[in-house]
Amino acid sequence: MQYKTNRLSTVIEWGTLLLSTIIVCFFLFVIIWEIVSKGASSLSWEFVSAIPKDGMTAGGILTPIIGTVLLTLITAIFAIPFGICCAIYLNEYAENNWLTRTIRAAIRNLSGVPSIIYGLFGLALFVQALQFGTSLIAAGLTLGLLSLPYIITTTEEALKRIPNSMREAALAVGATKFETIKDVVIPSAMSGILTGVVLTLSRAAGETAPILFTGAAFFINGSSGYLNQEFMALPYHLYMLSTQHQSIDQVRPIAYGTALVLVIVVFLLNLTAFYIRYKYRKNEN
């Protein structure tokens, strides 16, 4: 009898944990199911290759796709070199002193700063102080700043995994410190760095709050793509279609389609990162 109750309670206890895991997976399932089942019907070649028409109630989403691609590119061009250089400084050069500790604390805090505050900072710095106006470049740089702490952290972790014996090997044949980093450390850490970079960019591509006031536009006639002009972006497009459009019910299929395309873009980037990491781990063993 005693044994039986024990078994029953074991099942209940185990079941509680299993249930919470199932609920979490259920959330993921609902999100993906809803977006895929309702967005798939909007998805067509025309949808991704045509520009929005008739007050965005018809046509495709080419303009926001181009906008998001360009925006992510600017983010990458800005954040990758700065992020990697900063990680190199912290891991290869910095001594353990108050300055280094301050920089590390700053990075940790920056990664916790809400994205809307980055948006305000981009507005104050790029749009107003530097007079870029609301533009592709201002929004891209804002996202670049937002991405910086993530790239630094992931790159530094990748650099940390390179054993010191690698550095010694290069120094022992007469390489300078910079040559050691450039020719041996970075190539060895490449896959780790790449994984972090791709994950960060996938995050940046889906961000909305930082581009709200720095350059994203409700609608742009014709093609966008000028650095100094406003642009359309997928996440902002979805936000507008689902809350601000005058005929919300009419554009709902387009909103679902946009959400699906956005999710596909983000998942593809994530899969790329998983793949790099998987290949790297396999090579390591």
Added chain:
Amino acid sequence: MKYRTRISIDKLFKVVFKATGMLVLALLGGIFAMLVYNSISFFLDIKPLDFITGMEWAPTAKTPKYGMLPLIISTTVVTFGAMIIAIPLGIGTAAFISEYAGSRLKNILKPAIEMLAAIPSVVIGFLGIVVLSPGIANMADLPNGLNALNGAILLAIMALPTIITVAEDAIHAVPNAYKEASYGVGATKWQTLRKVIIPAAAPGIITAVMLGVGRAIGETMTVLMATGNAGLIPTGMFDSVKTMTATIAIEMGEVPYQTTHYYALYAIATVLFFMTLFANIVGEFFINRIRKYHAV
């Protein structure tokens, strides 16, 4: 390359690398300076105490009112609601992944959690409008379901990956010797989990929760889209709320530069900045305790 050139390049890059390190300091300093400068401009017009304790947020009224209490309460209610959902689910899932799941199940669950983390907030907000809102409206017999409950559920979903990942790390880091000692005196797996593993991992779990709180407080798009944005003090989970982040997002686009209202939004951002900073510092405090503990 000549030796001289190589040395010059070496020295040059040392400076370049260091400069990028300084850039990070400049960035945090810049954000801080921006917040402080604009907040001071605001507090020249409005008394700080009136701002923090004012019961009404109506900056566009005839006599503008800049009381941010409704916004703080809204943010708190939504965040609190999100944590009530996310903490048990998150810890339960973390414990399941770490202690019960086999390696094959782990290899499915962990990427699933990462996928959940990767979904853009605007997509989650969109689903709050099209799925959750009609659902809540039906169940509670309301005209629409854009309210605090909706926002809390969505924020819980957004905070879950953070909580699960960090808590799982903490549980996983509990030394095997503890578990073996517990099994050794005849404890069951569940007793070991509750009486040994969870207490040992507690600081890490608190860190996980605080990071989740920080994430929820600072999240903009989901609450902006799903909570209805009424600037009143909410009385329950079915009331529409307007959080601090949503207020900034909505009003910054419409307000003329360098007016009191404009500065007011920066003042909100300053409060927001310190709230998330506080959550993160508390989280870090506990993670450092773990590190010290494991170092010994």
Added chain:
Amino acid sequence: MKTKLSAKNLNLSFADKQVLKNISVSFAENEITALIGPSGCGKSTLLRSFNRMHDLFPYAKINGELFLEDLDLYAKNVPVTEIRKRIGMVFQKANPFPKSIYENIAYGLKINNLPCNKEVVQKALEEAYLWDEVKNDLKMPATRLSGGQQQRLCIARAVALRPEVILMDEPCSALDPVSTLKIEDLIKHLKKKYTIVIVTHNMQQAQRIADKTVFMYLGEVKEEGTTDDIFNNPKNEMTANYISGYFG
């Protein structure tokens, strides 16, 4: 015999901990000298100060003088990369670059502006007794070689620069007996051209290959002399105890 490498009143400390105490020692040209002593006695630290590997650590403080013939190794105007070119090093764990076998040899030549072509690479690999095993896969990643082959590649990488001295920090400690014998054979062969200083934990190895042996204990040189004298006729009681296995 001509002195190739020497230290005079060398003191070295990491932060507050003194690791080398007033060391004066010299290594003769075209000889193999073994540094022996219990773990933590400073033998690796001494070895690494000759090609300035401690430059990496800001906490390492060095006092005293080190010479390559009459060149002051720590003089201000001496380029450190030049020193490392002239004093090669082989490490405890084989550490080939994550590049091809060919590139592993070529890298040091290229950055030092030395002529780099297939013959030079081949010659270095031949000298390290590795050529016959890898001549058909020079493009293969070096990490796919076996442990012993990797260590010989690292030796080839060092000899490719035509150094005058090769420092070896327990080069066989991670290898199986067969690979170890191969490398010992190689080291004996290399001494015709190079001066070799080798740190070893293995008494038998020191006796098999070294001409001279230096015994260190707690950061000091306790005794130095021919290998024969140290092992068969030690003057210091500590040395006698160590080589007969009372401690270490």
